[in-house]
Every structure is written in structure tokens, then in C-alpha cells.
Amino acid sequence: MVIPTLFFVSLISFAIIRAAPGDPVRMYTSSGMSKADAEDVERIRENLGLNDPLPVQYVRWLEQAVQGNLGYSIVSHRPVTELIAEKLPASLSLMGISLVLSMTLGILIGSIAAVKRYSLFDYATTIFAFLGSSLPSFWLSMILIWFFAVRLGWLPTGQMHSFRPSGPVWLDTAKHFVLPVIVTSYVGLIVWVRYQRSSMIEALNQDYVRTARAKGLNSKAVLYRHAWRNSLVPIVTLFGFSIANLVAGSYVIEYVFSWPGMANFGFDAILKRDYPVIMGVTLVSSIFIITGNLIADICYMFINPQIRNSR
């Protein structure tokens, strides 16, 4: 499943990128220092292998990619893997924090909402989740920026560090993290809450919970040991899916906050027609998404004996 998907993604993105009008060499030479004449352009194209037939170029890229070499940026001449490695930590730290936050909070809130079903808390949670799935995340980001950064001036409007931080560096960085983390966590949180709530409700209706209650176990023990722990089983699969969602969903949020991560890096590359970088960013994003889906599948297989045994 992983290999065909990666192959498909790389092939499609290669095709789309190359079908495009616009030429990196022209962009690069016309904006560059010297005027290039037609001969120079031709020579550069030849050197970069851009004159070969497209299938040949694709196979060459694929051969290299399989060996972990994503080529060199046409603009900065540095290895794509190196450039991506520089940008990845910013994206990963944002996503990691959001994943942990949305997961823990989501399971907590979802469980409480299920236990106190039809209570005020439950209704508030449902409304909260409904709102979250209707608000475009980039708009939510802008509203938060407007309120907390522009109106109140408590937090920075974007980026990950200040040029001249006043106060300790870690505090400055932490402040930059607050708003993007809130938005990405919120987007993830609503999914966790929904799943955990319905999973917990289902667990509470099981026979073994009734048995536990009937034999006189105190209600805390029933809730925690019997219902809650079993309700977590189906939730495990969500972990993988939320990785996939985070990668795709954080693109816009990174853009709004000018976050120095993969999204803005990829954007920049597309505008400059930096083919190897675009391919690299697409491939790395795909690997994350596909791995996330794979983890979900494996978890599901692991916890569900019916599927496990049928293989």
C-alpha cells in the first residue's frame, strides 16, 4: 500500500509540475545578476538534464530518490534533503505539541462528555465541536492574531523567533508557539472529542459495565477500569489518522503565521519553479501522511483480533 501510493504521488506531482508553463532556468537567469543569452540558457538546461524526455527525467529522479537523494535545489544549489532537514523541525515541533495536546485534552473532554451525557457540559462540547468543523482554520488564526497580537499586543503575529528578543530566548520562542499551537490543536481536538465521546458511550452500554455495577463495584472503578480503558481501544487508530491530518491541515496555518516550516518553504519553491524542492516537499509530506495511515491500519489490526486472525 505504501509503495504504490508513494509512486502514484510522485508520478502525479512530477507530471503536474512539468506540464506547467514557466521554466526555472528562465526565472533564474532573468532575475539573476547577468543577462543570459539563448546559448547560455540552453547550456544550463542541458547540464540540469531538463532537455531529456520527461519519462527519462522521472526515472532518473526516482532512481536517486530511492537511494535517499532528492537532488539539488535549482535556486540555491544545495541538496534538497539538507534544505528539508532544516525546515522540518519547525513543522514537526508545532505538529508534535498539537498532537499531544489535542489527544490528551480530546480524550479527557470526550470521556467527561460521555459520562455526563446530555448535561450542560456535553451540549457545550457538541457546540464547540460543531463550530470547530465549520470555522476555516485560517480564519480562526487571523481572528486570534487580530485579538491577541494586534489588539492586546500580548503575543507576536507570526514567525518563530523575534529578531531581537526582549527577555530570555525560550520565552520569546514559547510566545511565538502559543497561537499556532492553539489553532492546530483545536482543529485536531474536535475529532478526538467526537470519537472519544461516542467510543465511551458505547463502552458504558456494554454488558460487562452493567455486570461490574451489579456486583457492587464502586462507580469510579467501573468508569475507570472497565469503561474508560475499553473505550480507548478504538481510539488508538485515530492516532495514525491525526498524523496524516496534521501534515495536511497545518499547511494553511503555517502560512498564516509565516511559520518557518515546510509549508512556506514549499510555497516559495513553487513560486520559483524549483522542481527538485517541490518534489522533495511533496514526497516528504506524502511519507508522513501515508505513514500515519499505515500506523492507523496496523493499530487497528493489532487491537482487533478478527482482522488480525483473518490474515
Place this chain on the structure above:
Amino acid sequence: MSAPALSQPVPVAALRRKEKSLWQYAWDRFRRNPLALIGLLFLAVIMSAAVFAPLVAPYNPNAVSLAPDDLLQAPSMAHLFGTDELGRDVFSRALFGARISLLVGFVATGVAIAIGVLVGAIAGSSSGKVDSVLMRGIDILMSAPLFVLVMISQIIIAPSIWSLMIVIGLISWMDVARLCRGEFLNLRSSEFVAAAKVVGNSGRRVAWRHVLPNASGPIIVAATLRIAEAIILESTLSFLGLGIQPPNASLGSMLQKGLTRLQDAPWLVWFPGVLIALTVLAFNFVGDGVRDALDPKSIK
């Protein structure tokens, strides 16, 4: 697409204890759901405002006025939603923007439903190899970073309203196909399908005339919810500058300019965003309402 079919008022006479069709039962239940009704009402208002935007809008949405008194004016009676950096009336632009956003939402969903139903019907009524090949293909598509591919393709092909509709439709038909396949598989073994076959209908005719109409409920629900998603996708792409191009505006592309004007003109961000959120919320409410209404388990 579901809204018009359901919003047709049922004649009072039909409501008196005669035999009611499935749709009348559904409408009866739908009416009792306040959130769904509010959603439907809101959609009716915003859709008519969007359709009749040229009549409703107080100003020409693209009329630039560079007089200092017209630039970046805060909301007032003269300009309900204020004016932007070129002195254009944000209210009028929002009406025309909503028009484009809704249009993209509907057409993109239409594309998605058409492809999804076709693929799902083929997969669900053919057996073995064809089905599993189609389903594996869908698995692959669903685990691909489609949004990234869409971004790339929108940058590369000159983005326009048409490319938006097609591209959004192209990445959102897979759910529909799965759903439709499931319905087909369910219905395939039912008696009325067997009867239709025995009478001598061709396989294709059975699929389109007998199975599909009975599978339409879940598909309509999916369509309603998909419109909401399509509108969010459209606004996201337009916000990134990969959708509707100036001087035309969709609600999303209006927000793009707003990002740089948060300091001095936050109303550029408030109103179009609230409109998107309310529209999407309304579609979600209506979709959920239709789902509950069509659920045979809820017939009392």
C-alpha cells in the same frame, strides 16, 4: 442539491392521514428539527442574496474609489461592512463573493457526486476483480496528500473558477464512491432488485432505475455535507491566492487581503469569515437534519 427537493412545501391536504411518501415523512421529521430549520432558513437567505447580488448590492463590487474618505472606512450605515484598501464596498463584494463561493461549492460537489456515484455504482454492481481494483485505487487516492497536489496544480495551471470547481470535485469524490458502493452492495441482495431482474431488466437498468433511487438518501446527505467542505476548501485555496483571482472575489480571497490589514482594518477579516462560517455551519445543520429525517429507525 438536497435543499430544493426538501424545501418544497408539502401541501396541507397531503398531510392529512393519507398515505405519505418516504419524502413526506422525511420532511415531517425535518421540520421538527429546529437547528436544521434555522440552517435551511439561513441558506435560503444567503442563496437568494447571492443569486440576486446585482440587485441587492448597494455598490458595484469592483468600483474603485481612491478618495481618502472612501479608503479603509470602518463599518457604517453607508458601508455596512466598511470599505477596503481600494475604497470598494465590502458588503457588496461579500455578496458577490458569496455568490462565487456557493457556486464553486455546488458545482464542485456536483462533480464529486457524479464521479463518486458512477465509480461506486460500477464497483458495487460488478463483482470481484473490477470492484477490488476500484477500491484499491480509492485507498491509494485517499492516502495521498491531495491538498498538496491541489496546491501545486492550482499554482501551475492558471487558477480560475473553473479549475477550482474541477480540482475540488476531483479530490472529494472518493467518500461518495465508497458510500455508494456500500449502498449498492446492501441493496443488491434485496427482493425488489431480484424481482426487477427476474422481470427481465438489464443489469444497467436495474442499477440506475431501481438501486440508485433507493440509495439516494445517504448520497443526498453526503452531498449536503460535501458542499460545506467544498466551500471551506475553496476559501482556503482562494485565501492562499490559488483560487479566485482579482478583481473578482470569493469570500476566501477577500480574507487574503485582510491578513495584511489586520492592524488598520480588521473588518476586512471579520465579515467574510463570519459569512463562510455561518454558511458552512448551515450546510452542516441541514445535512445532519436530513440524515436524521431519512433514518428509517427514527420513524415513530
